[in-house]
Amino acid sequence: xxxxxxxxxxxxxxxxxxxxxxxxxxxxxxxxxxxxxxxxxxxxxxxxxxxxxxxxxxxxxxxxxxxxxxxxxxxxxxxxxxxxxxxxxxxxxxxxxxxxxxxxxxxxxxxxxxxxxxx
Amino acid sequence: xxxxxxxxxxxxxxxxxxxxxxxxxxxxxxxxxxxxxxxxxxxxxxxxxxxxxxxxxxxxxxxxxxxxxxxxxxxxxxxxxxxxxxxxxxxxxxxxxxxxxxxxxxxxxxxxxxxxxxx
DNA sequence: CAATTAGGCAACCATATGGTTGCATGTCAA
DNA sequence: TTGACATGCAACCATATGGTTGCCTAATTG
Numbered sequence: 001x002x003x004x005x006x007x008x009x010x011x012x013x014x015x016x017x018x019x020x021x022x023x024x025x026x027x028x029x030x031x032x033x034x035x036x037x038x039x040x041x042x043x044x045x046x047x048x049x050x051x052x053x054x055x056x057x058x059x060x061x062x063x064x065x066x067x068x069x070x071x072x073x074x075x076x077x078x079x080x081x082x083x084x085x086x087x088x089x090x091x092x093x094x095x096x097x098x099x100x101x102x103x104x105x106x107x108x109x110x111x112x113x114x115x116x117x118x119x
Numbered sequence: 120x121x122x123x124x125x126x127x128x129x130x131x132x133x134x135x136x137x138x139x140x141x142x143x144x145x146x147x148x149x150x151x152x153x154x155x156x157x158x159x160x161x162x163x164x165x166x167x168x169x170x171x172x173x174x175x176x177x178x179x180x181x182x183x184x185x186x187x188x189x190x191x192x193x194x195x196x197x198x199x200x201x202x203x204x205x206x207x208x209x210x211x212x213x214x215x216x217x218x219x220x221x222x223x224x225x226x227x228x229x230x231x232x233x234x235x236x237x238x
Numbered sequence: 239c240a241a242t243t244a245g246g247c248a249a250c251c252a253t254a255t256g257g258t259t260g261c262a263t264g265t266c267a268a
Numbered sequence: 269t270t271g272a273c274a275t276g277c278a279a280c281c282a283t284a285t286g287g288t289t290g291c292c293t294a295a296t297t298g
Binding site: 001002005006008009010011012017021061068070073074076077080081083 | 120121125126127128129130133136140187189192194195196199200202203
């Protein structure tokens with residue numbers, strides 16, 4: 001848990017995940033392009049992501065290919081976030097709905113159940 | 120995003136959320152009971168959670184009541200985590216399933232697709 | 239009112255974190 | 269074989285983080 005959240009708690013690392021999502025299996029130097037930090041910094045970030053199991057690597061000769069691993073994300077959803085509150089089913093179905101907009105259900109009414117809302 | 124993930128990236132804070140989930144609207148000192156850290160530490164943690172909008176507060180006299188706010192959790196799911204990969208719909212529906220045990224539920228088999236977890 | 243209770247503020251400390259630079263190593267290609 | 273390219277390692281630095289202690293203020297309550 002902690003590893004995953006810590007890994008995600010950094011904008012640069014989330015961007016790296018985004019990049020891998022857009023184009024999986026990139027090398028370190030490929031991931032460095034257009035980033036405003038040194039290769040070493042990126043390398044460290046990737047190490048953190050790797051330690052959190054959010055990124056898997058494969059070596060090809062002198063290159064290191066990085067692959068996104070979404071499983072831990074799914075895990076924190078189901079094993080941790082999912083447990084909180086009524087929003088749970090609500091929102092999850094909401095997202096599912098959003099995903100396959102086949103049939104319409106009730107408009108997702110965010111009824112403030114327990115706590116004052118804002119955001 | 121960052122605030123939320125950072126807030127979640129600490130075991131103590133996650134435990135505080137757990138406690139609020141178990142019993143919402145607790146005061147600071149109530150939340151301190153049986154915790155192995157000083158009141159000040161807890162107070163700081165709550166401040167972080169508050170800043171991340173994961174906890175909302177209400178004052179009652181000299182007391183400060185803390186309420187869990189699950190909305191940001193739902194947001195990071197739908198706005199960030201949800202975007203990654205096929206696991207998305209898969210897992211979300213999976214959780215939803217788990218939620219409403221229509222028929223007999225299988226023993227909660229942790230399908231460990233990825234990594235040995237810790238905590 | 240006086241004592242107690244709930245919480246806030248500020249300083250301080252050790253360690254973690256994100257970043258840098260410099261150099262070393264491994265691998266591919268001419 | 270000799271370089272150029274891809275990555276790794278290590279030291280270093282500034283700041284953030286999690287935690288402590290001490291004291292202060294504001295409500296309650298006897």
